Amino acid sequence: MIQIQGLHKRFGPTVAVRGIDLEVAQGECFGLIGPNGAGKTTTLKTLATLVKPDSGKVTINGVAVERDPRKVRRIVGYMPDIFQSYGDLKVVHYLDYYAGLVGLRRQERVRQVEEVLELTDLQPKREALVGGLSRGVKQRLCLAKTLLHDPLVLLLDEPASGLDPRARIEIRVLLQVLKRDMGKTIVISSHILEDLEEICERVAVYEAGKVVATGAVADLKEKARGAHRYVIEPRGDVAAAAERLASCAQIESVHRDQHRLTLVPTPEVVDEAPILRALLEADVRVRSLREESPDLHDVFLELTRGEVS
Ligand SMILES: Nc1ncnc2c1ncn2[C@@H]1O[C@H](COP(=O)(O)OP(=O)(O)O)[C@@H](O)[C@H]1O
Numbered sequence: 001m002i003q004i005q006g007l008h009k010r011f012g013p014t015v016a017v018r019g020i021d022l023e024v025a026q027g028e029c030f031g032l033i034g035p036n037g038a039g040k041t042t043t044l045k046t047l048a049t050l051v052k053p054d055s056g057k058v059t060i061n062g063v064a065v066e067r068d069p070r071k072v073r074r075i076v077g078y079m080p081d082i083f084q085s086y087g088d089l090k091v092v093h094y095l096d097y098y099a100g101l102v103g104l105r106r107q108e109r110v111r112q113v114e115e116v117l118e119l120t121d122l123q124p125k126r127e128a129l130v131g132g133l134s135r136g137v138k139q140r141l142c143l144a145k146t147l148l149h150d151p152l153v154l155l156l157d158e159p160a161s162g163l164d165p166r167a168r169i170e171i172r173v174l175l176q177v178l179k180r181d182m183g184k185t186i187v188i189s190s191h192i193l194e195d196l197e198e199i200c201e202r203v204a205v206y207e208a209g210k211v212v213a214t215g216a217v218a219d220l221k222e223k224a225r226g227a228h229r230y231v232i233e234p235r236g237d238v239a240a241a242a243e244r245l246a247s248c249a250q251i252e253s254v255h256r257d258q259h260r261l262t263l264v265p266t267p268e269v270v271d272e273a274p275i276l277r278a279l280l281e282a283d284v285r286v287r288s289l290r291e292e293s294p295d296l297h298d299v300f301l302e303l304t305r306g307e308v309s
């Protein structure tokens with residue numbers, strides 16, 4: 001559905017993206033992860049035809065973004081990271097206004113507004129003023145607006161940012177409905193990794209204008225095995241235990257935090273058996289042994305290590 005090849009974009013002296021290649025399949029939910037300034041918004045805006053690439057080829061559903069931006073705008077729905085609105089408008093009028101902007105005729109407009117109100121669970125708020133809505137409800141309204149012209153592709157820039165846990169879950173559930181039941185293709189950016197982990201089949205990890213890794217979340221975790229750790233509480237002399245463990249072949253490094261030691265195994269270690277052997281060899285007896293498997297955050301840190309912009 002989406003193809004990006006060699007995308008470059010600079011703003012004056014700032015290089016925002018430097019050679020991005022991405023492909024997103026139809027019906028896929030694809031995540032963009034990365035720190036601020038990594039180039040996620042620039043990528044999404046390029047797909048939304050709001051930023052003109054310096055070089056590179058971008059097509060959506062076979063349409064070249066640069067050649068036919070009007071056609072692309074009918075295919076995509078873009079939800080920006082900042083909500084701009086007219087605070088003294090009622091929710092239903094706000095949506096009706098935007099339905100007009102995207103070119104829907106009167107009858108269709110009414111039908112679509114009702115449909116997106118229903119879909120985003122905003123019926124109870126239809127008469128409320130936009131300016132008085134909570135951030136979570138505003139985000140849902142923004143998503144509702146994005147859905148008015150029934151786009152095939154949704155481009156969502158940090159939709160869950162700044163939301164409380166409950167509102168975040170509401171957005172996540174809504175995105176799942178859009179993907180599963182309505183077959184939308186979704187590209188979503190976030191630095192809230194847990195949000196992407198549940199909903200995205202694949203993610204691209206951004207760092208300083210580049211994609212440093214792409215793949216299924218589980219595969220990325222596998223790749224970042226280095227983030228795998230074992231935490232032990234040795235009995236007796238902790239410093240001596242640390243020293244003896246550090247010289248074991250299975251263990252790459254040992255970090256001490258008071259009474260606890262964190263053991264970073266060598267890449268060959270995939271379960272705790274070699275660690276138990278190392279403890280025996282080093283004659284270290286423990287109160288507890290716990291495996292810390294990497295979450296997406298560790299994966300992210302591991303993959304972007306030393307590439308800070
Ligand atoms: N319109 C703009 N003018 C100048 N610099 C910009 C503009 N848009 C983005 N940038 C710069 O490009 C880089 C990438 O930004 P952005 O794509 O917004 O990253 P992200 O969304 O990952 O935080 C940043 O250094 C940012 O300051």
Ligand SMILES: [Mg+2]
Nearest residue numbers: 040041081157
């Ligand atoms: Mg951004």
